[in-house]
Amino acid sequence: MTRSLSTVVHVLSLALALSPASAQLANTFQYVGLSGASAQQMFLGRPDRVYIVDKTERNNITVDGHPGWATEYDLQTNTFRPMAVLSNSFCAGGTVLGNGTWLNVGGNQAIEMGGVSPPGISQTGQNPYGDWDGGKALRLLDPCDDETCEWLDDPALYLTSRRWYPTLETLEDGTAIIFGGCEWGGYVNFANNNQNNPTVEFWPSRGEPFTLDFLIKTLPVNLFPLVWLLPSGNIFIQAEFQAMILDYKNMIEYDIADIPDAVRVYPASAGTAVFPLTPENNWTSTIIFCGGTDLEADQWNPVWAITKYPASTSCVTISPDVDLTWYQDDPLDAGRSMGNFINLPDGRLLLLNGAGNGTAGYGNNSWAVGQSYADEPRLQAWYYDPAQPSGSRWSKAGLTTIPRMYHSSCTLLADGSVIVSGSNPNADYISPGTPGYTFVTQYQVEIFYPDYWDKQRPAPGNMPSNFTYGGEYINVTLTMEDLNNDALNINKTKAVIIRTGFSTHTMNMGQRHVELETSFTSNTDGSATLHVAQLPPNPAILVPGPALFFVVVDGVPSNSSWIMVGNGQLGDQPIGEASVLPQSTISAQLVAQYGKRDELDMEQRGFWHWGKRGSLLWDF
Numbered sequence: 174m175t176r177s178l179s180t181v182v183h184v185l186s187l188a189l190a191l192s193p194a195s196a197q198l199a200n201t202f203q204y205v206g207l208s209g210a211s212a213q214q215m216f217l218g219r220p221d222r223v224y225i226v227d228k229t230e231r232n233n234i235t236v237d238g239h240p241g242w243a244t245e246y247d248l249q250t251n252t253f254r255p256m257a258v259l260s261n262s263f264c265a266g267g268t269v270l271g272n273g274t275w276l277n278v279g280g281n282q283a284i285e286m287g288g289v290s291p292p293g294i295s296q297t298g299q300n301p302y303g304d305w306d307g308g309k310a311l312r313l314l315d316p317c318d319d320e321t322c323e324w325l326d327d328p329a330l331y332l333t334s335r336r337w338y339p340t341l342e343t344l345e346d347g348t349a350i351i352f353g354g355c356e357w358g359g360y361v362n363f364a365n366n367n368q369n370n371p372t373v374e375f376w377p378s379r380g381e382p383f384t385l386d387f388l389i390k391t392l393p394v395n396l397f398p399l400v401w402l403l404p405s406g407n408i409f410i411q412a413e414f415q416a417m418i419l420d421y422k423n424m425i426e427y428d429i430a431d432i433p434d435a436v437r438v439y440p441a442s443a444g445t446a447v448f449p450l451t452p453e454n455n456w457t458s459t460i461i462f463c464g465g466t467d468l469e470a471d472q473w474n475p476v477w478a479i480t481k482y483p484a485s486t487s488c489v490t491i492s493p494d495v496d497l498t499w500y501q502d503d504p505l506d507a508g509r510s511m512g513n514f515i516n517l518p519d520g521r522l523l524l525l526n527g528a529g530n531g532t533a534g535y536g537n538n539s540w541a542v543g544q545s546y547a548d549e550p551r552l553q554a555w556y557y558d559p560a561q562p563s564g565s566r567w568s569k570a571g572l573t574t575i576p577r578m579y580h581s582s583c584t585l586l587a588d589g590s591v592i593v594s595g596s597n598p599n600a601d602y603i604s605p606g607t608p609g610y611t612f613v614t615q616y617q618v619e620i621f622y623p624d625y626w627d628k629q630r631p632a633p634g635n636m637p638s639n640f641t642y643g644g645e646y647i648n649v650t651l652t653m654e655d656l657n658n659d660a661l662n663i664n665k666t667k668a669v670i671i672r673t674g675f676s677t678h679t680m681n682m683g684q685r686h687v688e689l690e691t692s693f694t695s696n697t698d699g700s701a702t703l704h705v706a707q708l709p710p711n712p713a714i715l716v717p718g719p720a721l722f723f724v725v726v727d728g729v730p731s732n733s734s735w736i737m738v739g740n741g742q743l744g745d746q747p748i749g750e751a752s753v754l755p756q757s758t759i760s761a762q763l764v765a766q767y768g769k770r771d772e773l774d775m776e777q778r779g780f781w782h783w784g785k786r787g788s789l790l791w792d793f
């Protein structure tokens with residue numbers, strides 16, 4: 174390819190990027206449909222299916238003759254299918270097991286209109302909403318593509334203790350561990366309410382629940398404790414201002430230093446996530462916490478105007494397996510409670526949703542906004558790039574018009590976009606336009622399209638459908654077009670697995686981004702084979718179960734393939750030797766040819782930026 178031809182190609186691709194159909198989507202939120210039930214909880218269960226679970230309330234769907242509180246959302250048609258859930262799944266937690274079954278755990282007693290549960294009301298479905306007591310509930314779903322699957326919500330499978338606001342995490346063998354919660358709910362877990370459930374248990378059960386001192390010491394702010402399995406096989410837990418490491422195999426607790434600046438756990442509800450675990454960082458977990466509120470233990474009694482209290486701007490990180498120090502990170506542009514972090518395939522994080530003042534929760538206090546304990550919706554989404562130097566990690570993403578307050582959720586989708594829905598800081602359904610309510614029940618589903626959306630997207634061949642721990646590497650093929658017509662881009666290509674997690678209360682339980690080791694063989698025509706290692710031989714880096722596999726070329730992700738990590742069964746996973754990759758090869762001729770092209774590209778990019786500022790040169 175000659176210099177002048179590549180210039181033409183480049184200008185043409187600019188023209189394409191500016192065509193109206195695509196140029197409008199990057200960095201925008203688009204309304205796509207209605208969710209049927211408000212998305213308090215949401216997860217991607219199949220490549221084109223998102224599952225939504227709400228608390229029992231007067232939703233706009235009917236199931237068995239009463240309002241329903243779960244739907245399946247079809248991403249191809251943007252329509253929903255009502256689904257039956259027996260019990261009140263109010264503030265339940267969830268995760269996906271190593272065999273692909275999703276769990277939804279806990280909830281509240283049965284309620285009537287207005288979200289109230291007067292003494293003596295039926296706990297077995299004999300009320301207007303037909304809901305059963307969900308306090309001990311354990312609900313199972315095997316997602317499907319043919320609209321036949323239903324939640325299995327069978328009291329015979331229930332837990333032995335009540336858990337309202339429990340956190341779930343999946344373990345190395347694909348089973349689940351369930352943390353904490355309380356018996357009867359409330360804004361926080363006031364010690365004098367005597368309803369704390371400071372225990373941990375497994376599912377499938379391994380016997381009596383185990384009491385954690387940590388979940389007693391962290392009262393009253395220990396609901397939905399923040400929990401991550403670490404590559405060491407220990408578990409990191411954060412609640413109130415405290416933090417610890419749990420050796421869950423021996424149930425030994427190790428306290429570490431308090432988290433600086435703010436409470437991050439619900440209802441302070443910071444945005445939290447794990448940075449990508451990569452070959453460069455030796456698959457070390459670094460966890461980030463952004464926002465929350467600096468309310469002290471004695472300030473949680475909502476007798477004062479919490480909605481006027483600004484949320485925290487503080488961001489901190491910790492890498493618990495290697496260094497127990499808390500580090501300050503680039504702060505937020507403005508305080509945020511209930512921000513939600515999404516791991517993007519290109520290695521950045523997206524922060525969206527939430528509010529500038531107040532916290533999660535609701536009530537009828539005179540100072541509440543309607544019933545909301547938060548105000549000042551944060552409509553601006555941000556990218557956070559852990560690869561950038563300190564001081565320049567945040568950049569603006571997109572702006573929505575829909576407040577996503579308490580009880581909203583979001584998750585990455587298989588095509589690299591992000592679905593956002595929910596918001597209902599109210600005891601029951603509140604319709605748009607209800608006087609006195611700024612924050613109504615939200616059914617609108619939006620998709621956020623990250624800035625890579627409009628770029629030439631790679632469509633590699635031979636995308637895998639499963640990964641093992643160690644074992645033979647695989648080959649994925651890329652054409653010159655996949656490499657954006659630059660043969661050298663094969664050396665900027667990454668292979669990434671993402672578990673999207675179970676989204677609720679601004680946590681995406683189990684969300685993880687793991688980059689695999691790669692090498693490549695470049696062909697003389699500029700196409701290439703990407704050699705992709707299996708996962709490192711350690712299931713604690715990425716637990717077994719369904720996930721998304723992306724190939725990312727120079728920051729632009731492909732559509733993902735839907736994969737099963739591990740052997741698809743619960744139990745110890747087969748572990749092989751770490752994959753041994755071939756040496757990377759690329760012909761000297763390609764380097765000479767495309768090396769020059771790269772220099773030309775740099776000039777073009779400079780020109781493009783200048784043109785954009787002047788906004789005259791590229792007005793196609």
Ligand SMILES: *[C@@H]1O[C@H](CO)[C@@H](O)[C@H](O)[C@H]1NC(C)=O
Nearest residue numbers: 207208209233234605616617
């Ligand atoms: C409620 O359901 C009706 C009938 O399906 C539909 O027309 C309407 O748009 C829905 N409203 C909301 C807010 O979802």
Ligand SMILES: *[C@@H]1O[C@H](CO)[C@@H](O)[C@H](O)[C@H]1NC(C)=O
Nearest residue numbers: 270272273274313315377743
């Ligand atoms: C996964 O394992 C659980 C626990 O044994 C079981 O209830 C569920 O049916 C299994 N799912 C599949 C798809 O086999």
Ligand SMILES: *[C@@H]1O[C@H](CO)[C@@H](O)[C@H](O)[C@H]1NC(C)=O
Nearest residue numbers: 286287288289535536537600
């Ligand atoms: C707030 O008041 C409304 C209207 O009276 C009632 O339906 C609702 O249950 C109350 N909510 C709470 C959290 O007390």
Ligand SMILES: *[C@@H]1O[C@H](CO)[C@@H](O)[C@H](O)[C@H]1NC(C)=O
Nearest residue numbers: 404405454455456457494711
């Ligand atoms: C990477 O982490 C593993 C433990 O997960 C450790 O054994 C190994 O020494 C580390 N390698 C480097 C280069 O730090």
Ligand SMILES: *[C@@H]1O[C@H](CO)[C@@H](O)[C@H](O)[C@H]1NC(C)=O
Nearest residue numbers: 480481482483529530548549
């Ligand atoms: C949010 O908090 C700030 C700081 O306390 C206050 O100035 C502002 O008025 C609050 N906003 C609302 C809508 O209450």
Ligand SMILES: *[C@@H]1O[C@H](CO)[C@@H](O)[C@H](O)[C@H]1NC(C)=O
Nearest residue numbers: 588629630631632633731732
């Ligand atoms: C990605 O998938 C969508 C369908 O979900 C399809 O329309 C699009 O062409 C795919 N893009 C690539 C680059 O494979």
Ligand SMILES: *[C@@H]1O[C@H](CO)[C@@H](O)[C@H](O)[C@H]1NC(C)=O
Nearest residue numbers: 637638639640737739740741
């Ligand atoms: C893994 O994928 C390969 C190739 O796509 C397939 O041949 C094999 O049967 C799969 N294994 C499992 C356990 O699904």
Ligand SMILES: *[C@@H]1O[C@H](CO)[C@@H](O)[C@H](O)[C@H]1NC(C)=O
Nearest residue numbers: 645646647648694702704755
């Ligand atoms: C992968 O590609 C390399 C060379 O490009 C080849 O030697 C190897 O046999 C291929 N492996 C598989 C599993 O196709």
Ligand SMILES: *[C@@H]1O[C@H](CO)[C@@H](O)[C@H](O)[C@H]1NC(C)=O
Nearest residue numbers: 663664665756757758759764
């Ligand atoms: C890939 O890029 C790196 C650094 O940019 C360079 O050191 C390496 O030699 C390149 N690999 C090949 C095979 O060209």
Ligand SMILES: [Cu+2]
Nearest residue numbers: 263264580678
């Ligand atoms: Cu809640």
